[in-house]
Amino acid sequence: MERVITVLGSTFEALVEAAGLEPLIAVDVVISSDFDSAVRSYADTAATDEALGRFHSNRLGGVVRGKTLPRDAGYRNPVVILDASAVHTSTQEAFAESISIVAHEFVHVLVGQARARFGTTLERSGLPRVAAQWITRYALDEYLADVIADRVLSQFGTVTTSEGETLPLSSRTVAPYSEIFVDAASSGLDALIDTIHSYRLGHLDIDELWASAQTTTSDILIALAHAQAELDPLTSDGDAHPVTGTARFGPLHTCWAELHKLFRSVSPLAAAEFGETEKEILSSGSESIVEFWNQIGLIFTLFADTLHIAVAHPHRTWPSSGP
Numbered sequence: 001m002e003r004v005i006t007v008l009g010s011t012f013e014a015l016v017e018a019a020g021l022e023p024l025i026a027v028d029v030v031i032s033s034d035f036d037s038a039v040r041s042y043a044d045t046a047a048t049d050e051a052l053g054r055f056h057s058n059r060l061g062g063v064v065r066g067k068t069l070p071r072d073a074g075y076r077n078p079v080v081i082l083d084a085s086a087v088h089t090s091t092q093e094a095f096a097e098s099i100s101i102v103a104h105e106f107v108h109v110l111v112g113q114a115r116a117r118f119g120t121t122l123e124r125s126g127l128p129r130v131a132a133q134w135i136t137r138y139a140l141d142e143y144l145a146d147v148i149a150d151r152v153l154s155q156f157g158t159v160t161t162s163e164g165e166t167l168p169l170s171s172r173t174v175a176p177y178s179e180i181f182v183d184a185a186s187s188g189l190d191a192l193i194d195t196i197h198s199y200r201l202g203h204l205d206i207d208e209l210w211a212s213a214q215t216t217t218s219d220i221l222i223a224l225a226h227a228q229a230e231l232d233p234l235t236s237d238g239d240a241h242p243v244t245g246t247a248r249f250g251p252l253h254t255c256w257a258e259l260h261k262l263f264r265s266v267s268p269l270a271a272a273e274f275g276e277t278e279k280e281i282l283s284s285g286s287e288s289i290v291e292f293w294n295q296i297g298l299i300f301t302l303f304a305d306t307l308h309i310a311v312a313h314p315h316r317t318w319p320s321s322g323p
Contacts (some may be wrong), residue, residue: 061184
């Protein structure tokens, strides 16, 4: 595993220098056989408002194998925690997947540094547009981490398909998960629709509904981000199409198509431009998410400083209302 980290370290040094960011030499890497407990152990020292004390690695569509935690607002000395069961070099495939996992976490460091120096500052708020900006950011981060990790992985070799075609190493050629993530996103959307209807039936209150809607929407979009990053071409100028479709995802397809277009327009490696680009992405992305919420029945009204949430009749919302 030290070999993977050493090789990636030199690769990322060039990326960091080109982006004008802090060197990655200050990154602490922890490899743990009890990954969840290792992450929880940083609950009191990490510079994040994430509830690490309740962290668990199970996620919609899969299991988290790495976690990057800042120790300060500038990401100057972050810690990268890796699941020992997922990062090993016993086979060529395992070596390639380990590179992908470690590179993914190192990109989170680059994104964190770029955001600290040039990015948009977000305050926490239960207001729909602000909540949607955070959700947009989470999905953006996962998309960028996967895409750039794939570009790094492609420098380490090629694979030959059963048809004799030679392709660069990538998540698609090493360990494809896109279908799993798309299916998970579809299941998550069904669960969100069911949660909204449970509120109509009086099984939960409006605060529980709103909290669940935010969490589930974020999980869905992160799953789509992982799927999309795997299927998008390695070069930013190649053709790319949303992994969603109207028939299966309804208004979420429109939302994701817009987010995907926005995500394709940014690179944290162009650090000086990152702040302005991210600001535009968060603004447009949040509008798309709020519109998606409206179409599945969540209606928001702000009176003075008080948010009122209503739920529309099912016949007026998707899926009953059609695509």
